[in-house]
Amino acid sequence: MTQATHEHILIIDFGSQVTQLIARRVREAGVYCEVHPYNRAQAVLDAGFDPKAIILSGGPASVCDAGSPRAPQAVFELGVPILAICYGQQTLATQLGGVVESGHAAEFGRADVEILAPSALFDGVWEIGGRYPVWMSHGDRVTQLPDGFSVKATSENAPFAVATDEARRFYTVMFHPEVVHTPDGSKLIHNFVRKIAGLRGDWTMAAFREEAIERIRAQVGTSKVICGLSGGVDSSVAAVLIHEAIGDQLTCVYVDHGLMRAGESDQVVSLFRDHYNIPLIHADESARFLGALAGVSDPETKRKTIGKLFIDVFEEKARMVGGAGFLAQGTLYPDVIESVSFDGGPSVTIKSHHNVGGRPERM
Template sequence: MTAAQPAAESMPKVASAHDKILIVDFGSQVTQLIARRVREEGVYSEIVPFQKAEAAFREMKPKAVILSGGPESVHEAGSPRAPQSIFDSGVPVLGICYGQMTMAAQLGGEVEGGHAREFGRADLEVKAPSNLFDSIWSIGEKHPVWMSHGDRITKMPPGFVVAGVSANAPFAVIQDEKRKYYGLMFHPEVVHTPDGAKLIRNFVRKVAGLTGDWTMRAFREEAIEKIRAQVGKGRVICGLSGGVDSAVAAVLIHEAIGDQLTCVFVDHGLLRLDEARTVVDLFRHHYNIPLVHVDASKQFLGELAGVTDPEVKRKTIGRLFIDVFDAEAKKIAEKGQGSADFLAQGTLYPDVIESVSFTGGPSVTIKSHHNVGGLPARMKMKLVEPLRELFKDEVR
């Protein structure tokens, strides 16, 4: 999902033993929140652009699929679609906003544009019982939800019934409970839909029947084994920034391979007062992890002077970091400790998602993180990124 460098090999994917939910991304700005809500239920979820969803579905073998919202209109020629193989597989499917529209269109319904746009708070009236509503909503009740749509379903697919309506959305919730297909015209993943997380929980637990085995304890144990398998007897340099991400990555890698790891803390001159001293003391005297402290503040500040474009800054920082790491790798080799073949980073899942461009996903690039899109192609070391599948709260 990134503009990966040829030499940059990521760690293996999450263990196949876990239950998984695939989230097909159609370009919504809040798709990440869907993944967060699913993971809050202890189920591993992964976001994949719709262009790559077919291959991802085959590889992941998910127990359920969620189709995200998006800015396109289903009735327009060339608009995105979900892989037909998802519907042919028999797994439960939840379509949200655009995801509901394309599901309806692909399964034999009709969708039209030009109807009243609806953006913001709306009151949804429950018209039929649903496994999504179990212990949350009852027939006849009205509940606030967050709408964002311009298209409207005008004819439901065969087998579907209406479970909820709003003033401008006569098909606000549709379902085929026999096939476990559900479509929501509103966004349950955002906080503006107060009961949204509960609805997603019901999809995960009651509809898909997943128990939730995605825990950080299990992740830690698996990550250590993956690191050992990837690195073998090689040496690893870990780039420390002083933040929680790289610190957790370093401690995790040290648990896995011990003194095969050397941390390089680059003081780029942009740190808080006494932060460099705190980091050095923590890693050398508390964690007992081999640490090289490099004061590169003049180099960084010199090259960043006068640079105002954020993208240029990020790519410059990425390039300078690799320059420092390459130099330190050579020093380690010269000391007879063996060459460092791996560069470890605290890359997180949002780093990966936000660095995707339209060529890799439906959304434009939010920003190229220095540890994703900012790495130069000439980098010789392979990447070790044990946190690449995690959100920040999971890392903490």
């Protein structure tokens, strides 16, 4: 089964630092999903991405500000279920005729929601009259619901903590069900994707592995690939996966920058050369890195310096290999989130990790 044949969900990203956790919860429910920034979502739909449901993420902006992000109006007319989280709830309410206001009590942290009425969203999870812990993070709040919506749960500072239009299958929450601080959040997302949207749950990590190998082979063809290898989990998984796809067309480059723990470099080289039998270049560049960092005290400058040097070394080794058409790397997703918004989205940079935000401008 190819990626295209999986039932799938579109997650529209408004810049939340935890949008990828939404994707993780959806995938844990066995459902394939893709995250796209709000300003590219319409193009994704126009290109033929046919979601069985849509999730609107949180975000740092205020819907009360001029020019703040909005979902494509078309998503409300597709006839598919929508789950709107935090900022997603606010923009949905605004776009469908409700009212959102600033100046009310902001919340960041734990809150308790009280269940007032039944909803398919928390069927089998929460009971009417019960109080349940959730995680809030918002400055604005909905003060008037759009037509067709009713309140299902409230909290002390969120009178519309859960508001739904059950007929249209639109479900909005002021809290963040994707984070572990909302203990039942994953169950709510599971309800949405499996019960409300009715998706089969036919996506697995085994399927991902097979499809990733197929895509790598198709993309690379007969070219060679240079993989930046650190010995950590992320780059190691990427290297092994690529090697399964294209064999010795892959050459790993391990850059020894002089900042590793004692003996680690020998372990990395031995593992990949002797155990995995992957072609490996061990580039001892410790003097180069330590020299460039000498006297540098600003952490952001250090990270960008390291990022530039890594790319310089990879390009040099690519010329040695000859015919390398691709540079591969494996990156822990929190590094991407902290460094730069996902695929051009609106999230705010926290710090530049060397292999993401620390890369040269041309990349």
